[in-house]
Amino acid sequence: MKQTLESVTATQQLAAQLAPLLQPGDVLLLTGELGAGKTTFTQGLAHALGIKRYVKSPTFTLIREYQEGRLPLYHMDVYRLENGGGDDLGLEEYFDGDGVSVVEWPQFVADLWPANYLSFDFSRTGDQQRQVQITAQGQRGTALLQALAEVMNGK
Ligand SMILES: Nc1ncnc2c1ncn2[C@@H]1O[C@H](COP(=O)(O)OP(=O)(O)OP(=O)(O)O)[C@@H](O)[C@H]1O
Helix, strand or coil, X not given: CEEEECCHHHHHHHHHHHHHHCCCCCEEEEECCCCCCHHHHHHHHHHHCCCCCCCCCXXXXXXXXXXXXXXXXXXXXXXXXXXXXXHHHCHHHHHCCCCEEEEECHHHHHHHCCCCEEEEXXXXXXXXXXXXXXXXXXXXXXXXXXXXXXXXXXX
């Protein structure tokens, strides 16, 4: 599914539409070049989950946990693992945990991807405009995408 995001607000609104559909153990993989909107999307998601703390990309810490919302949010940015090293992070425990995992630069830990996920691939199509291609993997991923599509289409 492809969606045009005309502004920062539109990107955050997409995340806000997804947030109520999320369950413990859901995994979101966010790809796209630097500045494509991955962190902006995650900030929208955190806000919609009821997280008030400021969410910034955990490039140096790799993982940040936010426990104060409707569900725990595990925000991972594995950009620094371009040359490997992801095996020791315990990502599987987060993916199977009680919260929602959001992974930026997941291509650097491709061998650790779970069986079910939603993938958001952002690209810059203008100063304020982004495009996102959303795909699903696994039974839960597919169901989640279906539910998101229904909300986006106003059903
Ligand atoms: N439609 C849009 N959606 C998202 N961000 C937008 C949009 N239009 C403009 N922007 C701007 O683009 C930038 C996106 O930065 P952001 O940190 O979210 O990207 P990123 O993909 O996480 O990059 P990085 O990999 O460097 O962390 C922000 O400065 C934001 O204000």
